[in-house]
Amino acid sequence: xxxxxxxxxxxxxxxxxxxxxxxxxxxxxxxxxxxxxxxxxxxxxxxxxxxxxxxxxxxxxxxxxxxxxxxxxxxxxxxxxxxxxxxxxxxxxxxxxxxx
Numbered sequence: 262x263x264x265x266x267x268x269x270x271x272x273x274x275x276x277x278x279x280x281x282x283x284x285x286x287x288x289x290x291x292x293x294x295x296x297x298x299x300x301x302x303x304x305x306x307x308x309x310x311x312x313x314x315x316x317x318x319x320x321x322x323x324x325x326x327x328x329x330x331x332x333x334x335x336x337x338x339x340x341x342x343x344x345x346x347x348x349x350x351x352x353x354x355x356x357x358x359x360x361x
Contacts, residue, residue: 271306273313275299275325276343280316286353288314288339288346293356296321299328310335318342 274287275296287293294302296315311329313336315321322338329336339346347353 269309271309271311272339273306273311273325274343275313275321276315277321281356284316284343285356286343286347287356288343289352289354296325299325303329303332303334306334310337312337312339314339314342314346316342317344 272288272291274281274291274293276284276293277296281287281293291314306329311334313322313325313329315325315338318338318341322342326336326338341348
């Protein structure tokens with residue numbers, strides 16, 4: 262998990278499995294969760310600030326962010342998604358399935 266001025270932020274990779282596998286890379290410390298299963302994993306992050314990302318920061322991450330926000334969670338999406346993060350030269354690491 263990454264730190265923020267307000268404490269810890271849980272970074273959640275919500276890319277579809279095929280997109281995640283094709284990339285082979287992730288934001289350091291990110292936990293992968295299936296985007297279409299958010300109702301089953303959202304409780305893991307209750308009381309935490311979360312940042313979700315998909316490939317480009319459009320439909321998938323916005324839908325998951327909206328769902329989490331509707332549950333009353335402090336959720337945001339990573340602007341530009343994983344590709345925006347990577348193109349900005351920010352750190353990435355190989356996908357680690359232990360974080361799945």
